[in-house]
Amino acid sequence: MLSFSSYFSSGYLAVYLPVCVLLYALAGQRGRRVVLLLFSAVCFWAVSGKLIAYLLLSTLSIHHFGLWLSDVQDRSKAELAAAPKEERKALRARAQTHQRWILALGLSIQFGILLVLKYSPFAVTNLNNLFSALGLSYSLRVPRFLLPIGISFYTMQAASYLFDVYRQKCSADRNLFRLALFLGFFPQVMEGPICRYGQTAHQLWEAPPLRYQNFMLGLQRMSYGLLKKMIIADRLNLLIKNVFTHYENYDGIAIAVAAVCYTIQLYMDFSGTMDLAVGAGQIFGFQLPENFQRPFFSRTIPEFWQRWHITLGTWFKDYIFYPLSMSKPLKKLTSKARKRLGSHYGPLVAGTIALFCVWVCNGLWHGSAWSYLFFGMYHFALILLGNLTQPVTDKLTGALHISRTSLPYRCFQIVRTGLLVCIGELFFRANGLRAGLAMFERMVTASTLEPLRNGTIFQIGMSRKDFFIVALLLGAIFVIGLLQERGIHLGTRLAQALIPVRFVVYYGVILALIIFGAYGDGYVPVDPIYAGF
Amino acid sequence: MTYCKRILAWLVFLAGLLGLLLLASRICIPKNNDSLSGMEQARANGILAEPPESIDILVLGDSEAYTSFSPLLLWKDTGYTSYTCGTNSQRLPYTKTMLERALEKQRPKLVILETLAIYRPIKLDSIASDEAAKYLPVFRYHNRWKDLHWNDFTTAPITATEQAPYKGHTHNETVDPCLNVDYMAPTQEPAATIPLVNQYYVNAIQELCEDYGAQFLLLSTPSPVNWNYARHEGIAAFAQEQGYEYLDLNLENVGIDWTQDTFDKGDHLNHFGAVKVTKFLSNYLRGKDGLIDHRSDPAYGDWNDKLKAYENLISH
């Protein structure tokens, strides 16, 4: 079977997706559902093989727990209606506890799989380190698991469904296949966006007939993603790979350049993948939630996180931040603290505790390593610092008569936020926390302008021309983003433009992809030279 | 827009796209066959610069093909002209492409295929992209946008003038011995299997040879790292089934001394190994149908000059 490892593989773009679209176009409504389900299974199989069992297990388990929850809810409603008023409170509390247990059990199956597969190697390694630090000659075997691809994404989606049923935000789905399609819809199963049941389950099951306009808009969106990924992200890799693996050979300024390049690469790669996912959804006529909203126009770190990987952020907000900060003990804390500390610092206490948990989860969600945890803590610290100093900066800007809405001040904020994000991504990409710290130190202490002046910066893997082409496309993306900020969407305008205009643009995009795309000889990671003879 | 108009628009669009890709290919394709002009695999493609119908034996395959066999030594022994088109980890689709390219100007009497390439897995999507690149070279040479000159827009594509110094062979006198000398001991293991796609390509290469009147020989050159009895059995069975001639030098008395004759612990032969293999082949090929000793032919004087330069290099 033709396998693929990412949405950018030729197998997916040239075979799986087109065949699926073709069959979808030919089938009737029930047929269209079958096509979507079938391709979701086939694609997952092509990527992860037998590990598809985990996806099926997840689906079966949330189907079962969803129904169980709704059963208990229905029964307690009937009981409540029949019971006299004074007993209702106790009854409701009992039903609540019962449901809570079911939810906890269902969630622990979802997260249990994730924890065992993804985090146990990390935990055991650290436990062994602890043993040896304590002088105990005892060590556990570090388990190694094959991770089904996308497990971190569909686990979040499955958990959100259970939460939503528990909170009666949506009713439990009796249809196993609808639930399976919601969880495993192939354009998004590997890298998100993390959808909520209410957002996509029913649209997907609706499986509307293919419409030409949607098809073209979807293709357009997908080509935008391809441009980002093939021209920028893959090309930047030439430099990033060199600097991050042998940072000790490079000047501090080169590390700074690499950190910025990596942040750009990450954004282009991830948002490009999202363009492919949302675009593919659009082809079929679905509206998947957006994951990015031009994050580099953000003025503060919290705003950045409202615009970057949005579906993950809102997941944490809805299912961790609010439940925690609205829990009884923390609520009490808030009202007490407000009386003592005032309305700014008061809620900050409980909020900070909840925020801390969110960022531990956010860091670890990205991967099981100390550097990811550090990344989470870094952003937690930045947000906390921003909250703590807010009254001071408010006063300061007031006293200095700096208008917070003036263009220079906004630009300052945007640049500052961008730089802080780049520093965070440096730790995110570095090979371990120790390397990250060493790189940061080198960047701060050993930076000279020499590499820029004598041009050695252009010898790390990317030549002047590579930088030029990257800068050119980034400029174009910046302009498109700026227009989107003002509510102008070039894509929809293009779809309505005259045929010659459309042809010219489409030709331009396709030729740019073929000529300037970073594919073929010299771009694949090169094996040790003799090994491949 | 009506259905027909839409289809028409798509057809016009695709035709225009094809035209643009042909134009881009014309611009991006290298204008000579050396690496400075951007030619891929310049050593193997040196065959494009050999005079027409001057090569009698063509050797195809991966790195084994150009390390184990030296055309100039064969010339010295027998006066047969040969060229090796081996490239690093070559896969059969590219082998076929190399053969097609060589056949544009050459009419070899014998084509030798080194057998390690037969076992290299072929990815389906790489076949597709290789085929696309054959007709629209922009897919292979798109990176040349960085070094385009004015003459890329004006000159005709590939006029090959650059010959490789050793007719495709690389010279290496380093020694890094190999300890596993017993690698060909017969085992109970079943014969190695050749994937169907790979079988298809070997047969296609053989058919191409037949069409051009060349004999076809499968050859396994000595290599403890890459070869073993199961692999031998696999090729032997396949060759017998298809009626191909097969020679496995791992089992012949070539006289390889694994403490001296390899430069990377038995993966590839060095110069001393290549001398022995070429000597063995000289004897094996001598008198084969259609092969002519050109040593006294003044038209081939160039070969003697090349040999002299090569021998100078060896003696140093």
Added chain:
Amino acid sequence: MEELLTILNEIQPDVDYLNCDELIDGHYLDSLDILSLVSEMEDAFDITIPTVEIIPDNFNSAQRLWEMIQRLREEG
């Protein structure tokens, strides 16, 4: 309603609560403001606001907030 507006003004004074209908979507109230708001409203109106109710739709305007409070009071 008066009481609610007092609470809102205490938490974030620079907003015209009578006319604004995108308190959340327009980023007028951040998550910490919501924490204060919830604890204040619970004290003032003797209700418990479950996490399910914390959605932009319920918090986007003073009117919507007021509707939620009344609903929760009735459910008691």
